[in-house]
Amino acid sequence: MTTPQAPYPASRLRRTRRTPALRAMVSENVLTPGDLIWPVFVRDGDGVEEPVPSMPGVIRRSVDKVVEAAKEAHALGIPAICLFPYTGNDKRTADCAEAWNPDNLSNRATRAIKAAVPDIAIMTDVALDPYSDTGHDGFVVDGEIINDETVEALVKQALSQAEAGVDIIGPSDMMDGRIGAIRSALEGAGRRDVILLSYAAKYASAFYGPFRDAVGASGALKGDKKTYQMDPANTDEALRCVARDLSEGADMVMVKPGMPYLDICRRVKEEFAAPTFAYQVSGEYAMLMAAAQNGWIDGDRAMMESLMAFKRAGCDGVLTYFAPQVARALNG
Ligand code: PBG
Secondary structure, three states, X not given: OOOOOOOOOOOOHHHHHXXXXXXXXXOOOOOOHHHEEEEEEEEOOOXXXXXXXXXXXXXXXXXXXXXHXXXXXXXXXXXXXXXXXXXXXXXXXXXXXXXHOOOOHHHHXXXXXXXXXXXXXXXXXXXXXXXXXXXXXOEEEOOEEEXXXXXXXXXXXXXXXXXXXXXXXXXXXXXXXXHHHHHHHHHHOOOOOOEEEEEEEEEOOHHHHHHHHHOOOOXXXXXXXXXXXXXXXXOHHHHHHHHHHHHHOOOEEEEEOOHHHHHHHHHHHHHHOOOEEEEEOHHHHHHHHHHHHOOOOOHHHHHHHHHHHHHHOOOOEEEEOOHHHHHHHHHO
16 A cells, blocks of 8 residues: 655645636735725816826816816716815915915815716815915924914814815824814814814825925925824824824824835724725825836836735725726726
8 A cells, every 4th residue: 555645735826826717716805996086286277287297197287177087087986086286375375374265276176076076075185285385284483383273274274175065174284183173173063974084194204295396385395294294113103193083083094105104004904994095195106107107117017006005905995196097997
């Protein structure tokens, strides 16, 4: 009698990778257009589409063109669009009053999109940087970003956005206490359905550079944002930020930037099981586009792989400048 030979190798994991059908059967994550939030830059004017040089393929659009973009996004199955106003220096003041002007660019775009594409969700940004002469997200007094006075202004900004009809407010300012203050002001104003997607774990990152060009803030910004945005060395602190913001009334939370912070996405999702989003920021977009334009990577494949990575890390969705391209690729 001969003993049967021990199987070799003990496990053949390549069996399930052999054909597209088998790979589809064992695929653990899916990316769909429903996972995407598309950030768009809004500027003054009519019929204007102006390229952002540091973000090839990204454009600043006048309100009428933003409405067209929203229609296109909706047709592609993208559930939400996120508005960022480009404001010239004439609208940047020490008191940042343009931030809560009912007729500011962001509010005008919101009303125009709501009228034309009522089914797409509109998200807006709460922070003072588009309106401040310092480029900071809060008021600056004697070189310091003052927290509580800034929160009062953010509340006014958030209420004016809610009044214009936004579905989702995204406070990106990183002041302490702003989620609670905005939530109670919204409740007080009868705006009970407005969602707060808190930029909860937002890092002081070099990857925001092209965005600051896109919104006209790079020239204005004096110094850095390290006294309010997080230190890239920290993880536990991100969990404390998320816990705090959820307890103050955030419905969804965000990790930002995205790709270099997938470990944070994973920990946040596991710890809180809350709707968790990542922002694939301007510098990540610019890096991928630059390498693709140089022929150093296959841009389309790298784009899809980068987005799948967010799903794998546990994210429910991603803010990405690639949103329309990705949706087109997914829709085939
Ligand atoms: C500003 C804000 C920033 C981004 C979104 N909201 C820049 C910053 O904090 O300086 C960055 C987005 C991107 O880089 O794509 N409150």
